[in-house]
Amino acid sequence: MTIKLGVPSKGRLMEKTFDWFGARGVSLSRTGSEREYSGAVEGIEGVELVLLSAGEIPRELAAGRIHLGVTGIDLVQEKLVQWDQKVQVLAELGFGHADLIVAVPACWVDVNTLDDLDAAAAAFRARHGFRMRIATKYHRLVRAYLHAGGVADYQLVDSQGATEGTVKNLTAEAIADITSSGETLRANHLKLLAEAPVLRSQATLFRSRVAQLSEADRGVLRALCAQLGVE
Numbered sequence: 001m002t003i004k005l006g007v008p009s010k011g012r013l014m015e016k017t018f019d020w021f022g023a024r025g026v027s028l029s030r031t032g033s034e035r036e037y038s039g040a041v042e043g044i045e046g047v048e049l050v051l052l053s054a055g056e057i058p059r060e061l062a063a064g065r066i067h068l069g070v071t072g073i074d075l076v077q078e079k080l081v082q083w084d085q086k087v088q089v090l091a092e093l094g095f096g097h098a099d100l101i102v103a104v105p106a107c108w109v110d111v112n113t114l115d116d117l118d119a120a121a122a123a124f125r126a127r128h129g130f131r132m133r134i135a136t137k138y139h140r141l142v143r144a145y146l147h148a149g150g151v152a153d154y155q156l157v158d159s160q161g162a163t164e165g166t167v168k169n170l171t172a173e174a175i176a177d178i179t180s181s182g183e184t185l186r187a188n189h190l191k192l193l194a195e196a197p198v199l200r201s202q203a204t205l206f207r208s209r210v211a212q213l214s215e216a217d218r219g220v221l222r223a224l225c226a227q228l229g230v231e
């Protein structure tokens with residue numbers, strides 16, 4: 001048996017994860033052709049690299065198909081009900097910082113807070129006969145945040161990408177999405193509300209609380225955690 005480590009298969013999260021492990025003496029790399037999703041681990045025995053979509057890593061951890069995984073805390077909290085019973089945070093990795101926020105058109109001069117949004121949503125429904133649409137892929141987190149913030153008269157519409165474009169495309173009136181530099185929001189004439197974000201996210205190393213471990217696996221996991229300097 002081996003310890004299975006799930007890492008995002010492409011983009012900035014993959015590269016920075018490889019750097020983070022490399023700086024701690026565990027070398028991760030993609031092997032085979034540029035398009036082949038197989039990987040290698042050097043610097044420790046008994047660890048297998050599994051390259052996966054960042055969005056699928058929470059599910060694989062919760063199913064116990066991988067023992068360790070790197071992904072954003074936003075994706076774990078969105079996708080796993082009672083996430084902290086299924087996974088344990090081993091380390092925040094200090095990259096992949098992004099805030100999950102609610103944004104409205106910059107031209108809505110009277111809407112700057114969640115209270116304002118609630119008032120605008122009620123007015124919108126009275127005027128148009130349907131609820132204000134908020135586009136997002138973070139359904140559970142956004143619903144909980146708006147409920148706690150007292151916003152009621154809205155509907156979520158699903159958007160799995162290019163979410164900031166939905167307002168211009170007239171498929172939503174507002175959005176809830178990840179922002180980092182804020183450039184995508186500005187380019188699409190959207191502004192943040194005054195309140196704290198729904199969630200502040202960063203890339204995080206998780207351990208599955210569900211995955212089965214043999215005695216030998218436990219030894220490998222202890223050695224790996226010691227080498228990485230995590231609990």
Ligand SMILES: Nc1ncnc2c1ncn2[C@@H]1O[C@H](COP(=O)(O)OP(=O)(O)OP(=O)(O)O)[C@@H](O)[C@H]1O
Nearest residue numbers: 053054055071072073074075096097098178180201
């Ligand atoms: N602009 C950004 N800057 C920093 N981190 C970001 C940014 N956008 C997204 N992230 C973070 O990167 C992680 C992966 O994001 P996302 O769900 O968009 O995956 P993806 O790159 O589209 O990959 P996949 O489609 O394979 O799941 C999330 O945790 C998210 O918070």
Ligand SMILES: O=P(O)(O)OC[C@H]1O[C@H](OP(=O)(O)OP(=O)(O)O)[C@H](O)[C@@H]1O
Nearest residue numbers: 161162163178179180181182183184185
């Ligand atoms: O604040 P910024 O620095 O502009 O970054 C924010 C953008 O980055 C992410 O999109 P990504 O590039 O992952 O594409 P996506 O639309 O497919 O999610 C996110 O969904 C925002 O659209």
